[in-house]
Amino acid sequence: MPDVTTLRALSGLPSAPAQLADSTLIMIDFQNTYTRGPLELDGVTRAIEEGATLLDRARSAGIPVIHVQHDGGEGSPYDIRAEIGAIAGPVAPRGDETVIVKNHPNSFIGTDLDERLKAGGAKNLVLAGFMTHMCINSTARGAFNLGYTPAVVAAATATRPLPVTGEVVSAAALQIASLAALADMFAIVVPDSTALPD
Secondary structure (H helix, E strand, O other), X not given: OOOOOOHHHHOOOOOOOOOHHXXXXXXXXXXXXXXXXXXXXXXXXXXXXXXXXXXXXXXXXXXXXXXXXXXOOOOOOOOOOOHHHOEOHHHOOOOOOEEEEEOOOOOOOOOOHHHHHHHOOOOEEEEEEEOHHHXXXXXXXXXXXXXXXXXXXXXXXXXXXXXXXXXXXXXXXXXXXXXXXXXXXXXXXXXXXXXXXX
């Protein structure tokens, strides 16, 4: 059996994350809609706790923190005017932390995220949030394509089971496959926040 490697390694791209002190943290869609009901994610409580730990580290390090919130419109599961669309309490923005509202899975589409990052001289991004297969996936790929170096904190992400061709893909299978697809080229995937050097 041949050695298993990634396109990232074959391309000579970094395999280790940048220091947290040299990064910008982007907290994506940590919204209440994922904590209950039809969109409740497997392991969501644990992922929010890890997100809170990561957020505390970022605040202590004094690095830029950007919260992204998806707005699906009034009455939707992503209605930011309602409690269901609010950012969960443990990871809620504080003080003057930036909040960007988006309408697409890729946080760069239809927002000023790229402009804000470029204005701050950002290069290294740390991504956390929901859902792994959707907005984390889309935003990490978008970041890579724009020239950023994204790192995804696996323990601060989560997803849910999905149906396809008459079968159901478990949340665990979808989670690991989504992270593996990102790690092949688009992002450095780390297990948890402790893997990010200060």
